[in-house]
Amino acid sequence: MSRPIRVALAGNPNAGKTTLFNLLTGSRQHVANYPGVTVESREGTFRHRGHEIVVTDLPGTYSLTSYTEEERVARHHLADGAPDLVVQVIDASNLERNLYLAVQIVELGLPLVLAFNMSDLARARGLEFDLPRLSALLGIPIVPTVGHKGQGLAELSDAIVDAATAGHPPRGVPRHYGPDLEAAIGSVEAVLREHAPGAAAGRERWTALKLLENDGELRRRFAHPAVVAEVEARQKHLQSLGGDVPEMLIADRRYGFISGACTETVRTTAELRHTASDRIDAVLAHPLLGIPIFLAIMYAVFTVTFTLGGPPMEWLEAGIGALADLVRRAWPEGRADLLRSLIADGILGGVGGVVAFLPNIVLLFASISILEDSGYMARAAFLMDRLMQRVGLHGRSFIPLLVGFGCTVPAILATRTLESRRDRLTTMLVLPLMSCGARLPIYTLLIPAFFPEPARAPVLWLLYLTGIVLAVLGALALRRTLFRGEAEPLVMELPPYRAPTVRSVVTHMAERGWQYLRKAGTVILAISIVLWALTTFPRLPASAAAGLTEEGARSAAMAHSAAGRLGHGLEPVLRPMGFDWRAGTAMIGAFAAKEVFVAQLGIVFAVGNAEEDVESLRARLRKAYTPLQGLCMMLFMLVGTPCMATVAVTRRESGSWRWAIAQFGVLTAIAYALTTAVFQAGRLMGY
């Protein structure tokens, strides 16, 4: 059997690349994340005329510079991954900008086939194309397709096989950049051949062009002094001749050629009309109506994610709880008790903690995928941009932050919709400050325990507000320190509205759910077992438990365990915040999930079942702590010690433990300082 044909699928964002990829490869695909980057690309295979064809779906880019992560990934795959052939999806309604990428792929010297996606929009605009003429001008084959109808697939597959098996694959004709630029390219090429022979691997012309364009990555790679000197001299010369930096002169030339080619081959039969998208935008992106509509849509997303996701979450938890009970019942007490507890409490408890998030995550990503595919996400960013700019964030950050009120874990996953890494990390790092749903049980336990009725709602409100204010301050601080630099200026395409396909939505749901289970899930499971061990070992000797009630024995066992001892040991550190060892022990347990704090308090205060016996637990808490201490506990649980699922997901999404640990450490430090300040100030005021 012959070697498979390796095809790279390139194109602008929103060009219809993913639709075509799905149509070509069907379900035989998987997500390939590049190590250390958040951008992902998919790989899929199909067979045509006896050839195995492996398609890599590259991230959508406008250009092959190295400014954004997407561009670097796409360029690395094209320049260094040596695909046999590139297929670029062209959005016919946006021809000029799409061809800008095609011209650069030709410059790389890669065989290229254009899939000319004739969208309904292009048709509605009355555009007519002379494709044979355009194909001749570019020197590359063009196959017309209608993505969402699956037309032109067979022809495209034929063109792929033809191009890949041809003796002279269609590489197109590199553009001529005019005498000044060509002279500069020629001389840099010569210097490259002399001082860095072989390093450009037959791509001397492209390398020279990129060096003149001041490409950061290539300038680092070709740092030979002779090369640097030549490039800088030529750049200076070009700038004096052309009145602008070379990269602008080059972009201008490319667009000049493209405009020329388009004038020759594109005919508009109808005057550019007010398109359907503009009419929809007149309502959805309306200056006054836009924001209420956006908030209503967000409310719907919330309802879907957390209300619709609630019952399946409970079923999953109940199912796993039943399984744990089954183990406990089928496994007689007294025989290998430790293993029994490890399986029932440690492992099954951990698995429960992992899968509990799954319905939320899957539903949230269904919603996000619909918003993204339909084109609405860009409008939401457009609407929120004004507000978010003040915080130093991108308009798109608003959605993850809002989701954070439900649960931090899916919210961190939702930061994927942010393009710039700076924006993404800033949003991710402040996200745990948005008071998530799991903190609510803590508030509902403690607020009524310590505060009389008229004060309850304001205390709750104050807690949420504190989180928001801290998140805003945190984002501003990160922007001024770690992620300094010009605020990402908003220049964003508003793609035409499209009906999202069921297939794409389902694919997204399945992928995200699986990724979460595989990557974050394993870490969460491991931490669960560690926490189980902390609250189990060392075990209370049977003699010490003698004569105690069941609750008393559990409480004593907890005090005797590593977590209890840790709580005791931490007491001097915790005291400035107003906490004793019992609160400390409960907080250690709450690392598993914030709401576990309630159950843990129930155990250390020797109340049977914290959920059923809420009132007696509240009574004991009232006896043990002042309202100020209760408030401080809530404050600390709000700000500090993000739960292990958050840590695991931050690690996974940021690509390194560094960010996850820094997030945990800094938030906990802030919480410590803030809670201490509040407690000490409160005490001084006599509370």
Added chain:
Amino acid sequence: MTPARTPGGRGGTVLASCKGGRDVRLAGIRAGRELRARLAAMGLVPGIRLRVMRQEGGGPLVVALRGMRLAIGRVMAEKMDVEPWSGS
């Protein structure tokens, strides 16, 4: 078109102060090299014709160029010098 606010322009102004519905020619962008090159890749090269589709004081504006719609933040639009479009 409002009177010249930027030096050197022929009746030039900045994109941020253009009224909705106007056709203008992009004269230049006052930004760093990298940003300008990135915008050029999106089609924002000097000389290109832009139509201001939406403009309501404060928020980002929407322009049409090369058959697409771009949302441009106000801060960015303040740095984009434009001239009235005359002929094709």
